[in-house]
Amino acid sequence: VRVVHASSSSVYGDAESYPTSEEALPRPISPYGVTKLGAEHLAYAHARTGGLDAVALRYFTVYGPRQRPDMAFTRLLEAAAGGEPFPVFGDGSASRSFTYVADAVAATVAAMTRGAPGAVYNVGGGEEASLQRVLELVQELAGRAVPLERHGAAAGDVRRTSADVSRARAELGWEPQTLLAAGLAAQWRWVAARVAAR
Secondary structure (H helix, E strand, C coil), rough: CCCEEEHHCCCCCCCCCEEECCCCCCCCCCCCHHHHHHHHHHHHHHHHHCCCCEEEEEEEEEEECCCCCCHHHHHHHHHCCCCCCCCECCCCCCCCEEHHHHHHHHHHHHHHCCCCCCCCECCCCEEEHHHHHHHHHHHHHHHCCCCEEEEEEEEEEEEEECCCCCHHHHCCCCCCCCCHHHHHHHHHHHHHHHHHHC
C-alpha cells in the first residue's frame, strides 16, 4: 500500500538557497516544522524496518476555497468582506510560494501513482509573492481597503519560501497551473458567498 504523507516547506526553516530544492538541509525553526520533519524520518524508519512504501510531499502554503477558517487567507478575505481587522505580522515584505488547492491535490494524486518509493517532493505554487502583494490583490478583488491590525514579526515565521519543483515536474509530470490572482479570486468568491449567507 502506497502512503503519501503531508509534510511542509516549514522543514526548511530559513532555507540555505532560493528557490529551495529537496536537497537543501532541513533546519526547521518552529515546532510545527520539527514535527513535519519528524514524520518524514518516521516514514523512512518504517520503510527500512517494515517495508512501508511512503512518499512525502512538502507543501508550500496551500490556499483556496473551503480553507479552514483560522488560516490566513480565509481570515484576510473575511476582513475584506467586512469582518474583523486582519492581523499583519511584520512589515509585509515576507514572501511565500503560495499553492492553490487544486494544484496540491493534483500533485498528491500524481505522487500516489508515479512517485518513487521513499522520495520527497516539493509542491509549490508557480510564483512567489510578498504579503504586501497579497494585500493589494485582495483589495482589488474586494474593491475596498482591508482593515489591518499591525504587529511585530511573529516568532518562528520564516522571511521567505520559494519552491523548486523541478523534481516533481520531472518525476511526477506535475507543475502548478493556477496563478495567485486567479486562485485568490476563486477563494474570494467562496468567502464572499459565505459572508453574505450569514
